[in-house]
Amino acid sequence: MSTKLFYSTPYETKWTTAIKKVIETNDQIYVLLKETAFYPEGGGQPADTGFIDGIRVLDVQMKDNQIYHLMERKPENKLVSCELDWDRRYDHMQQHTAQHMLSAVLEELFQITTVSFHLGKEYTTIDIDTADLTKEQITQLENSCNSYIMKNLEIKTHIITHEQVSKFPLRKRPKVTGDIRIVEIDDWDFSACAGTHVGRTGELGVFKIFKTEKHRGQTRVFFLSGWRAIRDYQTAQSILDNLGTFFKTNKLQLEDRVNKLELEKKGLTKELETLKRENIAFLAEQMLSTQMEKVIFLSFADKTIKDLSILAKYLLQKSSCIILLSSEIDKKILLQHNGDYPFHCGKFLKETIQGYEGKGGGNELQAQGTFPTVPQLNACLKEIRERLVESM
Numbered sequence: 001m002s003t004k005l006f007y008s009t010p011y012e013t014k015w016t017t018a019i020k021k022v023i024e025t026n027d028q029i030y031v032l033l034k035e036t037a038f039y040p041e042g043g044g045q046p047a048d049t050g051f052i053d054g055i056r057v058l059d060v061q062m063k064d065n066q067i068y069h070l071m072e073r074k075p076e077n078k079l080v081s082c083e084l085d086w087d088r089r090y091d092h093m094q095q096h097t098a099q100h101m102l103s104a105v106l107e108e109l110f111q112i113t114t115v116s117f118h119l120g121k122e123y124t125t126i127d128i129d130t131a132d133l134t135k136e137q138i139t140q141l142e143n144s145c146n147s148y149i150m151k152n153l154e155i156k157t158h159i160i161t162h163e164q165v166s167k168f169p170l171r172k173r174p175k176v177t178g179d180i181r182i183v184e185i186d187d188w189d190f191s192a193c194a195g196t197h198v199g200r201t202g203e204l205g206v207f208k209i210f211k212t213e214k215h216r217g218q219t220r221v222f223f224l225s226g227w228r229a230i231r232d233y234q235t236a237q238s239i240l241d242n243l244g245t246f247f248k249t250n251k252l253q254l255e256d257r258v259n260k261l262e263l264e265k266k267g268l269t270k271e272l273e274t275l276k277r278e279n280i281a282f283l284a285e286q287m288l289s290t291q292m293e294k295v296i297f298l299s300f301a302d303k304t305i306k307d308l309s310i311l312a313k314y315l316l317q318k319s320s321c322i323i324l325l326s327s328e329i330d331k332k333i334l335l336q337h338n339g340d341y342p343f344h345c346g347k348f349l350k351e352t353i354q355g356y357e358g359k360g361g362g363n364e365l366q367a368q369g370t371f372p373t374v375p376q377l378n379a380c381l382k383e384i385r386e387r388l389v390e391s392m
Contacts, residue, residue, distance in 0.1 A: 002067045005037035006048070007157070007181075010093070010196050012037045013086045019078050023068070030068040031075060036060075037084050040067050044099075044117040045092055045195045050084040053077055089196065094226030095124040097155065097197040098145070098204050102126065102223060104189035105144045107171060110137060114171075115218060123210070124225075127218050138209050145207040152202030153186035165192075205230060276307065284314040294341075295322045295388050299381065305332040305368065312336045322388060326381050333369040333381060335362075343391070352387070356380040 002020070005012045015037060023030040031052060040062035041047035047060040052075055059070040096119060103114040106128060115127045133141075160168070162177045174180050174192035183193045185201065198204065206229045211222045224232050240251045247257050287296060296315060300308065308325040315323055316338045323336040333353075335345045346362035353360060353369040356376040360369035371377040 001065050002033050003035040004067075005035050006039045006196055009037070011199075013084045013089075014082065016079065016081050019075060019080055022074060024074070029071045029074045031071055032066060032068065033080075033082070036067055036069070037082065038067070038069060039089065039092070039196055043194050045096055045119050046121075048084055048089050048092075050082065052082050053080040090198075091227060092119060093196045093198045094204055095119050095228065096193075096195045097201070098207055098223065098225035099124060099126060100183060100185060100189060100191055100193070100197070101145050101148055101201065101204070101207070102141065102221070103191070104171065104185070105141055105148070109140055109144060123222050123228075125220050125222050127215060127220050130219050131214070131217065133212050133219055133221070138212070142207060142209055148185075148188075149201050149204045149207060152200050153188065154200055155186070155197050156184045157197075158182040158184065206233070208232070277310065280307065280311045281314060284311055284318065287315065295324060295385070297324045297385050299326040299328065299378070301328045303327055303329070305330045305334060308334050324381070324385060324388065326377060328374050328377065331371045331374060331377050333358075333360075333371075333377065333384070334366075335368075335384070336366045339365055348387075349384070352384050353380055355383075 005015065015035060017033050017035040019031055020034055021032040023032070033052075038048040038050060038057060038060045039045065040060045042062060048057075049059075050057050052069065052071065055075055056072040057069050058072060061068050061070070099114075099117050099119075103117075103126060106112040106114065110130075113129045115129055117127075118125050158168075158181070160180050160182060162180060165173065165180060168182055168184075168190045170182070170190050170192055172191070176192075180192050181194055182190055183195075183197055184190050204225045205227070207223065207225045208229045209221060209223045210232070213220050213222075240254065243254055244251055247254065249257050287298070303311075305327045308327055312323045312325060312334060315321060316336065320338060320340045322341055323334065325334045326332065327334075333349070335349050337345065344364045345367040346364065349367040349369050350361045352358075353371070356371060356379055358369045358371045358376065358380055361367055369380070371380065
């Protein structure tokens with residue numbers, strides 16, 4: 001079994017060691033090392049990556065108490081220089097430690113237990129045994145976690161036997177037997193855990209819950225800590241600064257400014273809808289006054305399919321025609337009648353549009369088709385019009 005440097009010296013980033021074995025199977029190359037600081041995936045924590053003699057380590061897994069390093073290609077030397085992707089490892093150490101702290105605070109403040117933990121690339125989550133968290137509870141959790149960070153508590157590990165478990169006030173008793181690794185936060189929190197952690201809570205820097213959501217009767221908590229939280233704050237501040245410059249205000253007044261703009265937008269949208277309906281009614285009356293054919297056929301470059309649906313409805317209220325309209329902006333066709341004509345709009349449209357890479361369908365009285373390009377739309381429109389005229 002490899003010596004686990006990620007436990008004995010968790011801040012080790014470079015080391016030299018011997019290759020114990022190279023395994024080639026299923027077009028993949030695995031290496032077993034005498035000593036390794038590469039942490040294998042497990043317990044919600046992703047595997048470390050890095051390099052062995054300049055060759056990328058793609059994945060690390062533990063199986064049958066052996067640590068397998070998946071390599072980009074086969075190493076040539078027996079004695080190799082290893083280098084850990086430290087930014088990735090340290091990020092995992094920060095997030096995993098933050099999870100311990102958050103889980104402990106949840107039990108301390110609200111007696112809520114943690115059910116599961118996942119350390120993702122963008123965010124870290126825990127599922128907790130409660131249906132909801134209030135905004136006030138989230139604020140309390142953040143304040144308490146950041147208070148423990150500022151205390152800079154020491155984090156220790158203990159390797160104990162299964163018989164010694166009762167000596168430690170664990171949040172959750174482990175199911176495994178044999179030797180058990182305990183992670184302690186300065187006589188405050190004790191948890192059985194095989195992951196990697198920072199040496200003191202101060203290394204977490206800052207802690208932030210950025211959202212919660214319901215999940216299978218429980219609550220999923222998304223949080224950031226360490227460099228992740230700092231980068232997120234920097235991004236948020238940059239966005240606020242840019243918005244403040246754009247709206248010529250500071251971040252404290254930005255919310256009021258946006259709310260005011262939203263009210264103005266709603267008013268303008270309502271006014272626009274009224275004008276559009278009036279315009280459509282005028283257009284419909286104009287069309288009906290000059291329309292002599294049973295098929296009303298028009299193509300519009302700037303009207304949406306929603307606008308055309310309103311126009312078609314108005315036309316059918318005033319007359320008995322077959323409506324064939326197209327929207328170039330949406331690349332869509334609308335075919336509709338009021339039931340006075342013995343053909344099925346959906347079937348008629350569907351059998352025609354397939355030759356132009358169109359998609360769509362509908363019922364007896366109304367159908368829509370969508371096309372990849374405007375030329376395809378117009379070509380199909382021409383064929384539909386010709387077929388309708390011939391059938392009348």
